[in-house]
Amino acid sequence: MKLISLSVMLLALLACGATEKKAAETDASATKEASSDIDRRLAQFVPTDLTADISSLSEEDRAVLVDLLQAARIMDEIFLRQVWVGNPELRKKIALEADDPTREYFDVNFGPWDRLAELEPFIGDMPHPEGAGFYPVDMTKEEFNAWIEAYPDQRESFTSLHSIIQRQGEALIATPYSEAYGEWLDPAAEHLRSAAEKTSNASLETFLNLRADAFSSNDYYESDIAWMDLASPVEVAIGPYEVYEDALFGYKTGFEAFVTVDIPAESAALSRYKEMLPFLERNLPLEDRYKNFERGTASPIRVVDVVFVGGDSKAGIQTLAFNLPNDEKVREAKGSKKVMLRNVLRAKFEKILTPIAERALVPEDADRIAFEAFFNESLHHELSHGLGPGKITIDGRKTEVRLELKDLYSVMEEAKADVMGIYNVLALIEKGEMSEDLLENLGPTYVAGLFRSARFGVHEAHGQGTVAQFNYLLEKGALAVDEQGMFRGVPEKFPGAMRDLLRDMLMLQANGDYEGTAQFLETYGQPTKPLLDAIDRLNDVPVDIRPRYPTAKELGG
Numbered sequence: 001m002k003l004i005s006l007s008v009m010l011l012a013l014l015a016c017g018a019t020e021k022k023a024a025e026t027d028a029s030a031t032k033e034a035s036s037d038i039d040r041r042l043a044q045f046v047p048t049d050l051t052a053d054i055s056s057l058s059e060e061d062r063a064v065l066v067d068l069l070q071a072a073r074i075m076d077e078i079f080l081r082q083v084w085v086g087n088p089e090l091r092k093k094i095a096l097e098a099d100d101p102t103r104e105y106f107d108v109n110f111g112p113w114d115r116l117a118e119l120e121p122f123i124g125d126m127p128h129p130e131g132a133g134f135y136p137v138d139m140t141k142e143e144f145n146a147w148i149e150a151y152p153d154q155r156e157s158f159t160s161l162h163s164i165i166q167r168q169g170e171a172l173i174a175t176p177y178s179e180a181y182g183e184w185l186d187p188a189a190e191h192l193r194s195a196a197e198k199t200s201n202a203s204l205e206t207f208l209n210l211r212a213d214a215f216s217s218n219d220y221y222e223s224d225i226a227w228m229d230l231a232s233p234v235e236v237a238i239g240p241y242e243v244y245e246d247a248l249f250g251y252k253t254g255f256e257a258f259v260t261v262d263i264p265a266e267s268a269a270l271s272r273y274k275e276m277l278p279f280l281e282r283n284l285p286l287e288d289r290y291k292n293f294e295r296g297t298a299s300p301i302r303v304v305d306v307v308f309v310g311g312d313s314k315a316g317i318q319t320l321a322f323n324l325p326n327d328e329k330v331r332e333a334k335g336s337k338k339v340m341l342r343n344v345l346r347a348k349f350e351k352i353l354t355p356i357a358e359r360a361l362v363p364e365d366a367d368r369i370a371f372e373a374f375f376n377e378s379l380h381h382e383l384s385h386g387l388g389p390g391k392i393t394i395d396g397r398k399t400e401v402r403l404e405l406k407d408l409y410s411v412m413e414e415a416k417a418d419v420m421g422i423y424n425v426l427a428l429i430e431k432g433e434m435s436e437d438l439l440e441n442l443g444p445t446y447v448a449g450l451f452r453s454a455r456f457g458v459h460e461a462h463g464q465g466t467v468a469q470f471n472y473l474l475e476k477g478a479l480a481v482d483e484q485g486m487f488r489g490v491p492e493k494f495p496g497a498m499r500d501l502l503r504d505m506l507m508l509q510a511n512g513d514y515e516g517t518a519q520f521l522e523t524y525g526q527p528t529k530p531l532l533d534a535i536d537r538l539n540d541v542p543v544d545i546r547p548r549y550p551t552a553k554e555l556g557g
Helices: 007-015 020-027 038-043 059-083 087-097 100-109 141-150 152-158 182-198 202-217 221-228 264-282 328-334 342-360 371-384 401-430 438-454 461-475 494-510 514-524 529-536 550-555
Strands: 045-049 163-168 171-176 234-242 254-262 301-311 321-324 337-341 391-394 397-400 479-481 487-489 544-548
Touching (some): 038 045, 059 087, 059 182, 059 234, 059 550, 141 152, 141 171, 152 163, 202 221, 221 328, 254 337, 264 301, 264 371, 264 401, 301 342, 321 371, 342 371, 342 438, 342 544, 371 401, 371 438, 401 461, 461 479, 494 514
Parallel strands (some): 301 337
Antiparallel strands (some): 163 171, 234 254, 321 337
16 A cells, blocks of 8 residues: 555645644644545445446437537536535555555545545545535635625625635635636536537427527526436436535535436426425325425426436435426426436345345345335425425525525435335325335335435434434334344334324424524434344345446446
8 A cells, every 4th residue: 555645635635724733733733645445445445337228319319418418427527626625636645655545535525525424534544525626625614704704795796606715815705606616617617618509309409509608607507407307218307406515514515417318208207206296295194384385396307227327416425316407497487307326226226235234124124125115215305405495484584494404404404305205105095095005014114214314424413313213213213123123113103103103393494493403413323223234134234336437438428
């Protein structure tokens, strides 16, 4: 194992305005060796070919795909810098001095911090900056808040989803993404415009041109609306969407891309669920005054195969479905689009979920997990992101759940979607819209899925949402552990416990209750010994897939 000098980290810290004290602290550990267990870490991700059936695509669609792939690859470069401004220089150093596993694991994580180990460094010992590459490394929450309190006219630009915060002498400044990442966004926009010129699909042409314009204007509303109307054999979601990387405030969005091909027969089969959204909103276990009846209900559902994923969604754990856009204004006007990534779902079920069930669940529950249940739970997880409180009023002030829950929003929103997904499937079975046969598979598949999520890290913030579900269900008697430490569901208590858990989560969101959310996660989000023991039994099971994209390689994009 070669030593990797971390002097590049020092230079990057100085470049982004770190203090002399911070620089000296970093310099003291500037020659740390990469982790000795890098092979074990890398083995947690099983290499997996994600092929997509493009046999029915026209030559035109294939040509469009090539441009989309070129634009999508650029998202990798932008997100690398959003994770940490020093990443590009460190990558160069690693390319020269490190072995293959270290280089590969750096690429998996988009940086030197292990996303499966609470972001501990596997190269050097520099702590992961909470604000990633969105803020100066040495900036604190207190400094940020004091600045916008002193300069209230800058609040909007500082809390914008599409700006980074930098130092300029003694001052803090907000730099829009179009300026900060223009070197990459400009060529990405050109690829989108090139694809727009080649396609005869009007909806795709409109979206691509509007999204290219958004890369320079930082206004994504019109292109998000156009994406909702997009109906094409070839689809792409590309741009800044999720706030997961910003652990300081949850304000800043990471760039990502999904290049996909539609599976029209399966998409059509699921389209009936969007007609059920008003029923599902009415059926939520909270008072009507907290429900959101103003969101749009267009909510198209697509089943696709992934051709390539870039940026935020490729870092660490792979996305198996997504629900976009996140802009509440778009959701109120049009709803949101749910996209199921069929080839990713199938790969995770076969390579991850099935062996997890065999090691963590009692045999009779392990035998009942099913891909259909996994698919439907994933679908209704995504549908659930478009249900429940969004825009809310606190003490007469109009705001959004996202803004009130801040850094805890993503944790609670993902956990809410897990629970609401099951609650809604149970409601649809009772209504006769889904097969009763799913009842046998639903609970065991959900619990196995919780173990899959828990392995992403039970002690870090996002893991608390998963752990909270375990502990709440155990407290309610809907989940039990036998003498061998194997988990089993208690079917007669499961529906009621899920209803109660969902109601508690929704009320925290409806009230924009940051302190209550923190207390809920503190109460229920601490992993117990039975849970940790069960996770230990999964050591020989890969945590996730490490995708390879042979179809993209075949196309040459």
